[in-house]
Amino acid sequence: MSLKDEKLDLSGVQQLSELRLRSVHANGLQLINFDFTPLLQLRHLSLTTVENLHTLDFDRLRELTVLESLELGSCDKLNDEQFAENLGYLVNLQRLRIEKGSANFNINKVLAVVAGGQLSKLVQFELINCDVKNNFVEAIRECRGIKRLLLIPTYVSQSAATNFMIMSGVMQLTGLETLHWVVTNELLRVTELWLDQSDNNRPDKGKKSPGSSGASSPVKARDCIPVLKPVPGKEDTEDEAGSANKQQVEIVALKTVEEILQKKLSNTSVKLLKISHQHTWRQVIENV
16 A cells, blocks of 8 residues: 555554555655564565664564565665674565665675675675675675666766776676666766767867767767766777877677677576666566
8 A cells, every 4th residue: 555654553463474655755754653663574574765764673573584585665764784684684585675875874784794605595686776885896796696686876986997897897797687777867867968068178079979989970879878988898999008198998789798798608698677766666676
């Protein structure tokens, strides 16, 4: 049912096998008297728009040992160390979804638990609007048990570094069956505007088509993202040794990125998806 109240009293709720709460309010839902203890039989738990998520007693989360699916949103205020420590006790967990793991939430601590082997049954991992921080490459490449991966990183000021780390990390997960990487329409638009400005400032006014081995093209480049050089997995056909204005960032077409990843992950279904930020919360990997 649709929850229209801003507060929800969960006292007396017990013996459930499935609990999914999502608010229609932009500010989220305030849970009152929420306790993990009466919910030890939970197999599916989804708390994706809980404003006071960080106030819940996550030390009791470890007791939900039969839990198979866990979805948590508004994780930006969540204690990442406490959560990661208790997550390791959920030995039957098969699917994990983290939304809004930004600000002070370090997703690498969760990745360390996944890589550590405690969650041996975990096969599906979804990171929605999470910050990709330093050492992400080292953290995710050890998560070799993951079969289905959905990534929607935040794109703020370090989008080129974010894209570089994602490409570098996921291409080492050769056991993946499904990889969905969402690039927001907002990032594509900013990149397109940057390309337009750069081309207008060039003396020859020539437009370089990203991903086309450096050949000039009159076609306006679209659907491109910035990636730090050297672009992971890209066979560079350009000789830039003598370039006096060597850029640290390369603008790469999404099609090229997808081809690079598909080549490195030959047994994986790779999809790069374009979605507006406001719709990223709805993106899922359907069960197969």
